[in-house]
Amino acid sequence: MRIIEKDENGISPIIGVILMIFIAIITARLVLLLVFGLGEEIQNQYYKIQTEEYSNKDFLSVKILNYTDNSPLPNVTIEVLEHGEGRLLQGPYITNESGYVMIQIPDGYDDYFDIVGEYKNVTITKTIDRRPLWVKSESYFGSLGIQLIVGIILIVCGVFIERMRKKSIGMKK
Structure with a gap:
């Protein structure tokens, strides 16, 4: 067996x-x-939003660049909105000739908010997400x-x- x-x-x-x-x-x-970038999608090919944080973390430098040649894009309207809600937190700001604008990071929303740029009826949203x-x-x-x-x-x-x-x-x- x-x-x-x-x-x-x-x-x-x-x-x-x-x-x-x-x-x-x-x-x-x-x-x-x-x-x-955690699911961040390119919404169009016209211009892009770049951000740089300052050491005190209360302000954010926003630069708008032309998508094709990376040249600065002046006179873009920038607003800071509550993410997902669309409620205006800061702004509107207008970029200078170098495509820059300095924005203040909203109190209480410093981890998660949207930067919305509008130029010639083209709107781009960049989400700032510093959550863990x-x-x-x-x-x-x-x-x-x-x-x-x-x-x-x-x-x-x-x-x-x-x-x-x-x-x-x-x-x-």
């Missing part, structure tokens, strides 16, 4: 493939979000997505710990 031995040294290949796919998708999404990464990630993945990420990480860690435990038991025999 032949005894059939069970191999308990791993997880099902199907579960392993599913976990690898989830991890690859989540990793790709995180890399795209971090490398390419875990707060930003919920905006992109949602709370269910965060729960899935944590769950997958826990499953992978659990499988790894279980394998290590079984190896150590096997070595003691």
